[in-house]
Amino acid sequence: MTAINPVTDLTVEGDVAIVTLNSPPVNALSQKVREGLHAAFQQACADGAAKAVVLICEGRTFIAGADITEFGGAMGGPSLQDVQDAIEGCSKPVVAAIHGTALGGGLEVALCCHYRVAVPSAKVGLPEVNIGLLPGAGGTQRLPRIVGVEKALQMVTSGEHVPAKAALEMGLVDELVDEGKLRDGAVAYAKKVIAENRPLRKVRDNDDKIQEAKGKPEIFENFRKANARKFRGFMAPENNIKAVEAAVNLPFDEGLKQERKLFNELMMGPQSAAQRYYFFAERQAQKIPDVGDDVATIPIKSVGIIGAGTMGGGIAMNFANAGIDVKIVEVKPEALERGLGVVRKNYERTASRGGITAQQVEERMGRIKGTLSMEDLADVDLVIEAVFERMDIKKDIFANLDRICKPGAILGTNTSGLNINEIASATKRPESVIGLHFFSPANVMKLLEIVRADHTSKEVIATSMKLAKQIGKIAVLVGVCPGFVGNRILGARQREAQKLVMEGAMPWDIDRVLYDFGFPMGPFAMSDLAGLDIGWVKERSKGESIRDVLCEMDRRGQKTGAGYYDYDENRNAKPSPVTEKIINDFIVKSGRNPRKISDEEILERCIYPMINEGAKILEEGKALRASDIDVVWVNGYGWPVYRGGPMFYGDQIGPDKVLAKMKEFEATMGDVFKPAALLEKMVAEGTTFAKLPANPRIL
Template sequence: MSSPISYSHDGAIAVITVDNPPVNALSQPVREGLSKAIARFEGDSKAKAAVIVGSGRTFFAGADIKEFGKPLAAPGLPGVVNEIEACSKPVIAALHGTALGGGFEVALGCHYRVAVASAKVGLPEVNLGIIPGAGGTQRTPRLAGVEAAAGLITSGRHVGAQEALDLGLIDEVSNDTDPTAAGVAFAGLITGNDMGPRPTRDLNDKLDEARKQDGLFDGLRAAAAKKARGQLSPLVCIDAIEAAVTAKDFDAGLAEERRLFDTLMASDQREALIHAFFGERAVGKVPELETGNPREVARVGVIGGGTMGSGISIALLTAGYHVTMVERDDDAIAAGKARVEKTLEGGVARGKVSGEQRDRMLADQFHGTTSMNALAQVDLVIEAVFESMDVKKDVFGQLDKICKPGCVLASNTSYLDVNEIAAMTERPQDVIGMHFFSPANIMRLLEIVVAEKSDPDVVATAFAVAKKAKKVGIRSGVCDGFIGNRVMGKYLRVAQMLVEDGATPYEVDEAVVGFGYPMGPFSMSDLAGMDIGWATRKRKAATRDPNERYASDWMDRICEQGHYGQKTGRGTYTYPEGARKGEHEPETLKIIEEVRREKGINARNFTADEIMERYMAAMINEGAKVLEEGIALRPVDIDMVQLFGYGHPRWRGGPMKYADMQGLDKILSSIRKFESEDAWFWKPAQLLVDLVERGETFDSLNKKEIS
């Protein structure tokens, strides 16, 4: 087998090229080949300097994900980077594409760095629950300073070439688009000016500046903790950077970095974040894509110009589609177009889109109308009208008559039966659910709801549109609420029961936020509008199982007063003068006390741990039932729905991964305990019981499904 590293000459410059497609990952053969090439360069009397460059579309893009979680075969990357830095002749990294993680650490080990203008660099290890482990936390502060290094490493963000130059991370942004040519030209300047090696490890000026600043690391830790919200690795990044400043020498700092790296490698958070990393990729493997081929989609119709319809339109416009928005009358379409324009203006102000892009989208790609007939030639229609079966049936009946053959007809319903909607047409094979999450132009989750007669080509089309729109498409079967809202319904009911039984809604929210969610269920209900849940409860009232405990009376009474949350200024919380953050509402507590008295409930206290034990147990148990019924293909699909649509903390991996790490026997034991209080609600999922009896995990089901 030939080495992925080649060695050649361009005059007196040695060119060391990696060719390990698709992204030149730093696999064992690459590390070994790089080590041998550096040794060859040291003994090469013809070469005055060396350039390390990537073939194809990028420099080293980072570690080989196939090696994640496995013992690392020699040579290790830290040693290879040290070998580069120890060279007695100059070594130049020529960067293009993305130099990330270990790839950027290789560049930091080089004596000089030149980048083409489109290159990006970064140390994103924090997003995998670890820290840079090959000198990134030691060399970055020596080049960019401690504060800049902390900002870069704790965020994991990618930095463009010009910003990297401004930070001192690279030495030149080349006008050349060929990285090899840029590297060789820069190497010629180095040798022509008799400039020798410049080991990053020897640069101490910026560390000396940091040593003069009292309380520097206290401030950095406080800032990191505020953003991390329970995640360990950002804070450990600060510990490692501090070691660069306080260790007796560079090698001692490297040793401390490695110790911290190894500690995180053994943590549950690292395991959870790696699960999320692979899970995001795994959910795209669905059976329909093995036989189905995406239909061509260039023009899309969106029915509805409200918050959801306008958000969907923006997501599709940004993805490059031509969008026709349809509304019921002139005022409604004017309002819908205004929402799109306002959001795009905000994107320009934040630097997310250019003025030229906005103008092109509004002038060339976007059209608003009150005529359904304008959808006659579109390739895909996404209905985003009021969540009413009668309304949606009427829309699909019209679409069936108007749209061309082969047009994909999609409903953005969040709860309703897609099979029933499809039955309103003469082409049920072309109907599918595409459930976007609000705000649809920002939220990445897209539940793709496959109906009984959905053609594989239609499923493939929905996944292709999701990918182009940079959404995480996840397959769901048909049931009330699909994966996400069905599971959410269970843990919201638990939250309501907790309040009836003695907790305040504010204690529940605080426990959930403490667990790692961005907000609690009652804050979220106020944000979305309490009337939405109220309408759903009223819709289901006639079919509610008589054995089900109804614990939403206190929320219903708040809604009956016309208090729906933020939009009305009062809900579970109160929002004085349009405030976005709510304050405790005494009237809410009064209503809760009235309901308890009427039901004869003796209130008791709940700790945050007790709240989360019930909250997570309900989520996990319902997730197992969703799997039993085939609504979700795999446990990881449920995890990714919760991560990308409902704010579950990524560093906990998702509810099913969390259950595995806690122990399924422990989760089942909690459910059995709660079952004695409410046998109907807490009936354990048979799948969960079976897994415990077999000594298996949810992840074992992922492994069976994902090859």
């Protein structure tokens, strides 16, 4: 064995040279890796004893992709293309031996090998679109030459990870070898290639699959139309499509040049910067400064849910999906039956779309048991309360849980903003109490705000963070304050949206500006979707707000065919003259004169207070990092990931510009726009949210 460099070895076994890469944790294509591979292949291809070469990786995976930390900077040593040229241009057949994942640059390297074998558990893909990029090392040029244009378009615009069996069927992999025997299987395959005197199969030279698409621009136009909604606002999918078009319409080397041009457009643009920032932000959110990996976690094998309504049922589904037994408690038999019925319908709807099998429906329903007695929660490891947002009800429930639940059980509340310290005061074990704020629909939404109360133990925090991952959630640790992080910032936006309406902007004007910014929908369309009567009580209504009047007129949103908007039978919205008259009547009654409000002001009035509120949250220590706030808003509220999050967006605008605008608004519209002290301090020191140190712990 010859050590090429610290991460690359070369061994010759008989007539097969084996290049072994070992660069933990995921063999990313760093400068050291590129140097090792380039030198190893030059040496292996020049070795007279070797008639074939195998590329294999140590550790848990094949090359999992590029080293993202190098993006945007000067890259030293041989380029990735230099490595690929050394592999593809080798005069001897090269076999890639794939386990774990071959993603992005990893698959692009494998595509330069003449043959590919994989273990059945391996996955391959080109997920660059997820960080606002396209495969920039020939992926968009080689992939369609193997799998065809339509499948290539799907893969590069979705970033999907393709299982080895499917990769075999589409020709991305030539043979599957037994798990645990990858090295032997790859060497045996290389020997077979030698014995059969197979040709060097360069993917770049195979034009058969792309010939089928030549002269058929409708393939690309139809794909664009079919995915227009999904791709809305994103630049990367379109550049990926254009790159595959180049593979069809240009010679290979010209296609590579076009791919590089399109890649550089994205790399230098704001969207990829935001998506790469978010990639690291989501991972950073899992790191709690004062709760290290050495903190013990509590085994969670059974969970109790109090409340079988929309939230309780959705929460239960998350645990059942993960193989954890659930008991749901309700007060009345009909409420319990109705709640379990909704859960079953949700599962059956997923099964009808092919998401799960009928057997899985029954298996998951079998893990969920209903009960009318809280006493049945005596043996569960975790309880999550999901009832009405009333402090007296919650404190009564927690007092009972304190009496009923076994020592060491975690007592969680799904409150969306009540004081968890007060809830915990109803127990003799406040260290076991934590906020577990799921977002509706809880079985779909990815975000889980984990709320640390004053006495919550580190073990309970560590368990909750681990459990969130187990049930497929993205968890962010936050502190106790009204609305926590997400709803507190939402409140700042909603306040300004309502005020803008009373100044002359129509709901559809505000919704349009925020939709064009990248949100799935604006605040008024969202209210119509959720139902204007949530929390509204007819008997107590006094017609004092626009919402009151709409509800009194039975305009309660999409479900009644009218709310802020009018809806047709397919729930398509259009501006409502009824709503416009109600708004104008309120404005006249208030003694104000409506004015024309620009789109720019609407956006600034809605977004800048959100950034300012985030700064207040940070200065109060209710979030560990600015990036944690961004993770909350991307996953829980539909902030467009290609804008990074409200705090990242604040940095992109410039904290000085945000501060100046907040001061301008404060001077003309009052103290509600008073800038956060932290924002003032940042501007004085010339720093940004991204450069703020993490808080040592949630306060």
